[in-house]
Amino acid sequence: MTQGSTAERSTELEAQLKAIASQRRLLILEWLKDPEANFPSREHGDLEHGACNLFIVERLGVSQPAGSRHLRILTDAGLVIPTRRKGWVYYRRNEPGIAELIARIGEL
Amino acid sequence: MTQGSTAERSTELEAQLKAIASQRRLLILEWLKDPEANFPSREHGDLEHGACNLFIVERLGVSQPAGSRHLRILTDAGLVIPTRRKGWVYYRRNEPGIAELIARIGEL
């Protein structure tokens, strides 16, 4: 059984809903739809893996720790995927995860 | 213009997401899919208008004020519709509102 109980699934859904119930995190998800358009390239090919944490934090206009936590909440909810490369962490949308959340909300 | 600004719409979306990012409120919406099955009838024909506040509070297992606030949050978010009748308030799902929210989340 890779599937949790109903209660666990409910709690997970609640966590995912809380993850997107934030203006800043909605913005992050929106920006990550098109990293090339929304963020500078740190080096050739970076944007394949999404946007550098550094630029997300900067664009959010919050402190680095605050941005880091928003990204952690999105990561824990399975909505973005971090990729470590060189000294940086790049974040991209987890499209299957997002699609699954949308499907579950569709059952409301 | 009946439509608010983008910022207002975003804030409204955030409020709606926060409204459903709660186990208790998700339960209320679920129960209201079938008031007849989930709640006793207060008098003939009541359930057309949804479930009586009283029974929702009781089934939630929280105090009356706590239940009242949950219902207010759902009402403010446009997800349920209250109907006052005799001494009671009945709540039913606002299906168009829920559908609109689902559609907006689908754009995530």
Add this chain to the structure above:
DNA sequence: GAACAAGATAGCTATATAGCGATATGACTC
């Protein structure tokens, strides 16, 4: 219109969330 009952609001406490600055961790670079 007096009595009563349902629901909303007020005032409070406890917990959760979001922000910050400071610091620890981890990974490149030399």
Add this chain to the structure above:
DNA sequence: GAGTCATATCGCTATATAGCTATCTTGTTC
């Protein structure tokens, strides 16, 4: 392997949310 830079975590404060009891408001009934 020492230094440095990006990111994560810690410790704190401020605000938001959720619960309670007590009380106010409102609508119904007699």
